[in-house]
Amino acid sequence: MSVNRRKFLEMTGAIAALGLSTKGLELVAKNSAHGNGNSSAVRLAMVIDMSKFINNPQLIQKCIDACVKEHNIPKIEKKTHQIKWIWDEPYTHAFIEQENEKLPKTIQEMPVLLLCNHCDNPPCTDVCPTQATWRRDSDGVVMMDWHRCIGCRYCMAACPYGSRSFNWFDPRPDIDNMHADYPTRKKGVVEKCTFCDERLARGQIPACVEVAKGAMIFGNLNDPLSPVRRILANRFSLRRKPELGTHPEIYYIL
Ligand code: SF4
Ligand code: SF4
Numbered sequence: 001m002s003v004n005r006r007k008f009l010e011m012t013g014a015i016a017a018l019g020l021s022t023k024g025l026e027l028v029a030k031n032s033a034h035g036n037g038n039s040s041a042v043r044l045a046m047v048i049d050m051s052k053f054i055n056n057p058q059l060i061q062k063c064i065d066a067c068v069k070e071h072n073i074p075k076i077e078k079k080t081h082q083i084k085w086i087w088d089e090p091y092t093h094a095f096i097e098q099e100n101e102k103l104p105k106t107i108q109e110m111p112v113l114l115l116c117n118h119c120d121n122p123p124c125t126d127v128c129p130t131q132a133t134w135r136r137d138s139d140g141v142v143m144m145d146w147h148r149c150i151g152c153r154y155c156m157a158a159c160p161y162g163s164r165s166f167n168w169f170d171p172r173p174d175i176d177n178m179h180a181d182y183p184t185r186k187k188g189v190v191e192k193c194t195f196c197d198e199r200l201a202r203g204q205i206p207a208c209v210e211v212a213k214g215a216m217i218f219g220n221l222n223d224p225l226s227p228v229r230r231i232l233a234n235r236f237s238l239r240r241k242p243e244l245g246t247h248p249e250i251y252y253i254l
């Protein structure tokens with residue numbers, strides 16, 4: 001990606017992070033105004049309330065479908081070839097290090113929504129030879145430029161969360177209801193959640209957050225008055241594998 005293209009993507013992210021304008025994002029924008037007004041003061045993060053997904057497979061599917069629809073994600077049956085930006089796993093898989101067989105069955109089997117953690121110290125970006133993936137300085141979003149991806153899969157090996165998927169073949173025939181406004185990918189390219197950077201640039205919240213009806217909260221972690229910070233200040237939260245030093249920015253509450 002040229003420097004200009006990257007700058008453009010960073011600028012749109014910064015503008016979006018500071019000027020989020022739809023209903024939900026008004027909160028983020030309003031609360032960001034309490035910060036120092038510098039785009040580098042923005043650190044976008046997500047809080048997922050796991051309790052809201054217990055016995056609610058419809059809500060889980062709604063969040064996944066919103067992402068699939070928005071981003072032309074193919075539906076592939078073969079498990080090893082699936083393209084996953086957001087998916088669910090039982091609690092015991094999502095938080096292996098929390099293993100505790102005395103936990104109630106409801107918690108052990110509780111579905112947990114997983115996506116890229118938009119790590120503050122992302123090992124995936126360090127290994128990319130073409131800078132097709134990078135952490136955006138303006139708001140911390142870990143981005144992808146599919147035009148630069150050469151499919152080496154170093155980033156997949158480096159990600160300890162399995163948050164990246166490889167297109168083993170042309171995904172286009174497996175896309176239901178192609179969304180003309182979003183680019184499709186091709187065989188040999190890696191992809192993942194980008195925190196809906198295209199929606200942020202339009203002043204919208206991520207698609208999954210929009211349909212989650214309060215079960216997912218999105219905002220500026222650097223703003224002490226933002227909804228994400230308020231929740232984290234009052235609730236016990238977990239992150240996936242924080243001991244690895246990746247500084248994941250998806251927080252889970254129960
Ligand atoms: S979750 Fe994985 S893909 Fe996402 S930023 Fe962290 S290391 Fe990279
Ligand atoms: S697969 Fe693509 S994004 Fe991942 S390291 Fe290789 S070039 Fe970079």
Ligand code: SF4
Nearest residue numbers: 067086193196206208
């Ligand atoms: S933030 Fe956007 S890209 Fe990421 S999982 Fe949610 S809908 Fe998909």
